[in-house]
Amino acid sequence: MRERSGSATLRLPSRRPTCSIDVITVTPRGQQLAVLFVRAQQARARWELPWKEARGGDTMGSVARGIVRDVTSSDPAWLEQLGAFGEGRRHPSGADLSIAYVALVAQGVAKHLATNASWLCATDVPSLSPRQRGMLEQGLAAIRTRMDHAPVAFRLLPAVFTLGELQQMYELLLGRRLHKASFRRALQASYLVEPTEEWRSEGRGRPAQLFRYAPRKKKGGRRAVRFDLLT
Amino acid sequence: MRERSGSATLRLPSRRPTCSIDVITVTPRGQQLAVLFVRAQQARARWELPWKEARGGDTMGSVARGIVRDVTSSDPAWLEQLGAFGEGRRHPSGADLSIAYVALVAQGVAKHLATNASWLCATDVPSLSPRQRGMLEQGLAAIRTRMDHAPVAFRLLPAVFTLGELQQMYELLLGRRLHKASFRRALQASYLVEPTEEWRSEGRGRPAQLFRYAPRKKKGGRRAVRFDLLT
DNA sequence: TCAATAGTGTCTGTTAGACATTATGGA
DNA sequence: TCCATAATGTCTAACAGACACTATTGA
Numbered sequence: 348m349r350e351r352s353g354s355a356t357l358r359l360p361s362r363r364p365t366c367s368i369d370v371i372t373v374t375p376r377g378q379q380l381a382v383l384f385v386r387a388q389q390a391r392a393r394w395e396l397p398w399k400e401a402r403g404g405d406t407m408g409s410v411a412r413g414i415v416r417d418v419t420s421s422d423p424a425w426l427e428q429l430g431a432f433g434e435g436r437r438h439p440s441g442a443d444l445s446i447a448y449v450a451l452v453a454q455g456v457a458k459h460l461a462t463n464a465s466w467l468c469a470t471d472v473p474s475l476s477p478r479q480r481g482m483l484e485q486g487l488a489a490i491r492t493r494m495d496h497a498p499v500a501f502r503l504l505p506a507v508f509t510l511g512e513l514q515q516m517y518e519l520l521l522g523r524r525l526h527k528a529s530f531r532r533a534l535q536a537s538y539l540v541e542p543t544e545e546w547r548s549e550g551r552g553r554p555a556q557l558f559r560y561a562p563r564k565k566k567g568g569r570r571a572v573r574f575d576l577l578t
Numbered sequence: 579m580r581e582r583s584g585s586a587t588l589r590l591p592s593r594r595p596t597c598s599i600d601v602i603t604v605t606p607r608g609q610q611l612a613v614l615f616v617r618a619q620q621a622r623a624r625w626e627l628p629w630k631e632a633r634g635g636d637t638m639g640s641v642a643r644g645i646v647r648d649v650t651s652s653d654p655a656w657l658e659q660l661g662a663f664g665e666g667r668r669h670p671s672g673a674d675l676s677i678a679y680v681a682l683v684a685q686g687v688a689k690h691l692a693t694n695a696s697w698l699c700a701t702d703v704p705s706l707s708p709r710q711r712g713m714l715e716q717g718l719a720a721i722r723t724r725m726d727h728a729p730v731a732f733r734l735l736p737a738v739f740t741l742g743e744l745q746q747m748y749e750l751l752l753g754r755r756l757h758k759a760s761f762r763r764a765l766q767a768s769y770l771v772e773p774t775e776e777w778r779s780e781g782r783g784r785p786a787q788l789f790r791y792a793p794r795k796k797k798g799g800r801r802a803v804r805f806d807l808l809t
Numbered sequence: 810t811c812a813a814t815a816g817t818g819t820c821t822g823t824t825a826g827a828c829a830t831t832a833t834g835g836a
Numbered sequence: 837t838c839c840a841t842a843a844t845g846t847c848t849a850a851c852a853g854a855c856a857c858t859a860t861t862g863a
Contacts, residue, residue, distance in 0.1 A: 407662060407675065431659060531817085552813040553814055812863085813862085817857080821854085826847105832844095
């Protein structure tokens with residue numbers, strides 16, 4: 348690395364920063380979101396967000412994806428960088444800075460969870476290091492606000508699903524209730540799903556028609572689905 | 579740094595990554611946005627986004643703020659992290675990864691621009707390294723989409739301003755035209771400004787009333803300003 | 810028949826955007 | 837008087853959300 352800086356005064360270098368890649372891995376579990384944690388074998392070990400030391404060789408995204416694969420033995424349905432967290436030194440690794448990623452994993456796909464790994468409810472997370480606590484908070488907020496939910500929701504569902512299941516997935520990701528009629532209107536306008544001939548009965552009540560993900564553009568292009576909709 | 583990783587398989591470490599802090603510094607200039615670039619003294623030197631090597635000692639945000647101060651001799655009105663960029667090795671510094679920040683500087687505040695620094699029009703940027711090109715693209719997009727424009731627009735304007743000037747600032751930051759009547763309706767509903775007794779004439783046409791930034795909450799709380807408004 | 814859930818039709822208040830009109834300065 | 841710009845009033849189509857109603861199953 349060139350020992351220059353773009354017109355900025357150069358401080359005396361102390362040392363190269365140490366750097367970790369951390370992943371906030373989230374999965375739907377019933378009516379809630381669960382977050383993936385790991386902890387060391389020893390007794391009284393604290394839960395941590397899974398992380399790995401960053402080295403010069405790999406791209407950050409592939410390291411993050413590898414962490415998810417190693418711990419859950421499944422590929423994330425969605426993976427996005429959250430940002431770099433460096434304030435304070437309080438990270439399980441002691442790294443100077445940490446690049447955080449948010450990953451979404453489909454429900455039940457992670458059959459072979461690593462030992463010492465566990466899904467914990469997002470609303471009741473264990474005590475973490477300050478840096479990982481901030482990452483987790485921002486990561487859950489990013490799921491609610493930053494991502495485009497349409498393509499993700501469908502990757503978290505089976506190939507066919509009821510509109511009720513789809514709405515529940517949206518509500519889980521957005522973290523708020525949606526209005527049923529408005530949800531279906533917006534969905535119809537978005538041309539994202541098409542009905543199948545199948546129906547599924549949950550045991551009581553009227554059976555629900557099954558739909559599949561089939562994005563099409565119609566006249567005037569696909570309308571944006573707003574989903575501001577509140578109950 | 580502990581030589582462990584959270585339940586993930588550990589690759590053979592190659593070396594600690596080298597890391598730079600880069601800043602996309604943007605300022606309003608007339609009807610356009612201008613971006614801050616620097617270049618080395620030598621002949622045929624390419625323009626670069628200003629950057630500085632990250633060391634263990636400083637927080638990333640203070641390094642980014644220092645870069646803006648050093649080059650523009652003014653404080654940014656807004657500074658936010660864009661993310662970490664590490665794909666490829668093609669950065670002026672040769673750093674393995676770069677933490678990018680986006681900064682907004684008020685127009686005309688930067689009186690003492692560093693030598694070899696220049697504001698270039700955002701729509702006509704020079705050839706950059708692949709990594710910095712990606713950063714710049716995402717940075718300009720983040721200004722349009724990610725930030726909350728209300729508090730920033732006012733920090734980029736003088737203490738009193740016309741509603742036309744305010745709308746132009748919003749249009750500049752959002753990168754699109756707004757509908758005048760809708761803009762003023764939304765502004766009124768937001769309780770963000772209050773009129774002064776002054777008027778300013780631009781030479782021709784009816785003089786415009788001057789307003790000042792005075793956020794208040796009224797009954798039912800401040801309504802969200804949507805500014806989806808298109809001409 | 811009743812409970813429970815799926816799906817749909819209608820109504821209303823809100824509002825973005827279009828458009829027109831008035832207000833007020835300079836040339 | 838004419839033009840340019842500011843500021844404001846009115847109209848309409850779109851739509852979020854509420855509500856009620858029908859449809860279809862199991863108990």
